Amino acid sequence: MAIHLGILISNILGLLLFSGGMPMAACQRTITANGVVTVSGDKATLTLNATAEGTFQCSLDGGTFQSCHSGTMYTGVSPGSHVVDVRFMPKGVSQTLSLKLTFDVDSSTPPPTPTPTPVTKEVNSSVTVDGRDVTITLNTNIPSTFRCMLDNGRFRRCKSGDTFRSLDCGSHTLKIKCSPTGSDDEFDLRPLQFSVACPTIPGTLTLDGFVVVTGDSAAVTLSSTATGNFECSIDKVFERCYSGFVYHNLSPRRYCIRVRFTPTNSSQVIPFRNPICFRVRRTPSPTPIEVTATATITTSGDTATITLSSTGRGSFRCMVDDRRARKCKSGDTLSKLKPGKHTIEVQFTPRGSTNVITIPVMFNITVVETPFVITGQYQIAGNDVQVFFNTTKPATCTCKLGRMRPVPCMSGHVFQDVTAGMRSIQVMCRTNTRPRMKETLTLGPFMVMPQPPTRPPSPPPPHVIASGEVVNTCDIRLTFSANVTVTYLCRVNGGPWEACFSGKVFSGLQSGRNTIEIEASVVGFPGVKTTVRSNIDLTGQGCPLSISCPICNPTVVGSNFTFRFQANRPGARFFCSLNDEDPSPCSDEISYTIMRRRGQQKFTVTVEEGDDNITKMITFRSKYKSGQCQVLTCGDGVAVSGTAANLHFTSDDPEATFTCRLNRRPIGDCTSPLQLTDLPEGENKIVITPTCGGTAQGVKESITFTV
CATH class of the missing domain: 2.60.40.10 (Immunoglobulins)
Structure with a gap:
């Protein structure tokens, strides 16, 4: 037994609205939803249909609404009359459609069909004309997609806000198709009619033009009663044109030239009311004319210039000394040719023909070798020496001052802070082109006079x-x-x-x-x-027992190593050992003598006070050799601040002098404290060499630090 009940929902979109005097159209749509209950014994099966996408919810006899679909079955239904409430929610519509399906387990009489509830969807369209540009406006209360066609064009996807630009003067028609999202239906809106006014200028303006066709060429003749510029378009792209402008190599077919005119001292662009149309007809092939070609070569040094001519149109290809043939033209230049005989084979192919005219041309390259010479001079300014030089050929040069390492240089190179004395400069150059040539120029010897040191005025003490x-x-x-x-x-x-x-x-x-x-x-x-x-x-702080050494590196005098340390509690006892020997009582300063032993050393000190004790181990390296002194650094080494650094050092020889070398750059004699400025970023290395007693070299000390 089946009981049917349907509901018809009509969505009327045929509203005719007007906004700003422009016509508007609406999209019409009808949605139908219905349901069927099939009863078999104590089972009831639902069959639900709708003409739009959406979801169903069902409630049996006033129960809770639950998601349902076509095919949902209720089992164990008691005898008697029952009601199924159905809610349908179309996709993209905020309204909910309701219907009731009644059935009787003992009766097959179908319930009456309820009256459908209408839902309205509206789409408004309009256009706004701005000069020769037209903007469309599309408003809808449901998600939709649109397609538009202007005049006799094609339908294309469009949306609200799209603009049609540079339209011709006159009346236009815009057709619009509407399709609600999620639906395969498409509806036509009311066509929109609008006009684009032609711009005018003061006075009377008359524009005229015609085309004269000759073979595959078309000459355009244009005239106007006012001065200005013409623009023509034969392939959708406007370009400057004038009366007598000729289009060449046109294929046989019909053409239409659109012309627009811009008066002088005016920004208005006035198009011709109608395009100038003409047809190019196929012409019989002319009687073949014999085509000839000539080629000549002009040489200058190691270059050769090609001069080509022909009695007809065609293309040239040139092959030099049996190399690959390439396209060429009159005026092409061949450079860097080797001295001797050369051959150029010129191949000319007339237009529209497969015949190739071959013209061999032989020529000779004679190169007069220019000697490679360097001339130059130097100029001294204080401790700076500047070198100027010229070469007869392009070259790459290096300059060397005295015994210094050669450096790349150009004319005007400056050697700064040159040490006083007799000096000379060598300029070594090598040509950039073959054949490679080398030449050396020596300037000097010359005297660099010592200059009194100049120091900037001392600044005030820092705060x-x-x-x-x-x-x-x-x-x-x-x-x-x-x-x-x-x-x-x-x-x-x-x-x-x-x-x-x-x-x-x-x-x-x-x-x-x-x-x-x-x-x-x-x-x-x-x-x-x-x-x-x-x-x-720190009185009363309850500080734990600790030990510190003002100079953690030992003080070395000859082969004697002296350690100084202190505890933070008075009355503490000290126990010391060297190189794992048994600890023995010591004071806060102890000395050891290390003979004939070099390398890693280990010193251990333990401090005790009451029940507390603490141990500190100091490792150091013995560099001592008989008759040599060594460098001792103070504190934690190098103190870095920005791109500057400060270093304190001394020696076990009170009369020792020092020389320093920073990053492989000699900086000469140095003293402590040593201040370094303008340091490069990254790792830096300074090597300090002592001179013992002013005569014998001591043990070098290398210190690495990072800026």
Whole structure:
């Protein structure tokens, strides 16, 4: 037994609206949804249909709405009358459609068909004309897609806001098709009629033109009653044209030329009302005319210029000395030819013919070799020497001053800070072209006079602000800054100076009052410095036992190594050992003598106070040799600040002098403290060499640091 109940929903989109005096059209759509209940015993099966995409929800006898579909079955239905409430939600529409399906388990009488509920969808369209540009506006209350066709063109996808540009003057028709999203249906909207007004200029303007066809050429004759410029288009692209303008090589068919005119001192563009149309007809092939070609060669040095001519149209190809043939034209130049005989085979192919005319041409290249000569001079300005030179051929040159390494150079190269004395310059050049030639020019010898040193005026002492704070109960973090670029040295409780930086943490301080001194030196002016002190009292802090060494590297005098250390508690006892020997009591300063042993050494000190004890191990390398002195660095090594660095060093020989070398650049004699400026970024290396007693060379010390 089947009971049918359908609902018809009519979506009427035939509204005719007007906006701004322009016509508007609407899209019409009808959606139909119906349902069928089939009863078999105590089972009821739903059959649901709709003409649009969407979802169904069902409720049996006032129960909860649940998702359902065609084929949903209710089982165990009790005898009697029942009602199924159905809700249909079309895709893209905010309204919900409802219907009731009634059935009786014992009766096959179908329930009455309910009245459908209408849902309206609206689409409004309009156009806005701006000069020769037209913009379309499409408004809809449901998602839709559109296709538009202007005049007799083709339908293309379009949307609201699209603009048709540079339309011809006169009336136009825009046809629009509407398709709701998710539907295969498409509806025609009311065509929109609009007009594009032709621009005018003051006075009377008359434009005229015609075309005269001759063979495959067309000559355009244009005239106007006002001065201005013409533009013509025969292939959708406008280009400047004039009366007498000729189109060549036209294929046999019908052509239409669109012409527009721009009056002088006016921005208005006025198109011809109608295009100028003409037809190019196929002409019989003319009687073949014999075509000839000639070729001549003109030489100059190692270059040759080709001159080609022919009595008809065609293309040339040239093959030089049995090489691959390439396209060529009159005036082409061959360069860098070797001396001797050469042959050029010129191949000419007349237009429209497969015959090839071959013209062999022989010529000789005679090159007069120009000698390679270097001339130059030098100029001395203080400690700077500038060299000027010229070469008779393009060349790459290097310059060498005395025993220095040659460097690439050009005329005007300057050697700066040349050491005083007799000097000479060698300019070595090699030609850039074959055959390769080398030549050397020696300038000098000449005398570079010593110049008195010039130093900039010393700046005022720096202004330093320092502050300290206690961290980790018994450590002190010191923060400081200066008003100029400086390098810093620090010392604690009168100990030795060591390189430091803002934010450094000092550990192992005394339980009572501690004094930290900071010395700031202006970069480039070691004598301009400022010293500030910061006092911090750690009394009552309960600091754990600690040990520190003011100079962690041992003090070396000959073969004697001296260690100094201190504890932060008075009355502490010390035990020392060297190279894993048994510890023995010692004071806060102890010396060892190491004879005939070089390499890695290990010194261990243990401090005890009450039940507390702590051990510190110091490793160092013995470089001692009989009769040699060595370099001793102070503090933590190199203190880096920006592109500047500061280094303190000494020697175990009080009379030792030093020479320094930075990044393979000799910087000559040096003293401590050593200030380095304008350092390159990355890793830097300085080598310090002592001279013992002013005569014998000592042990070199290499120090690497990063900027």
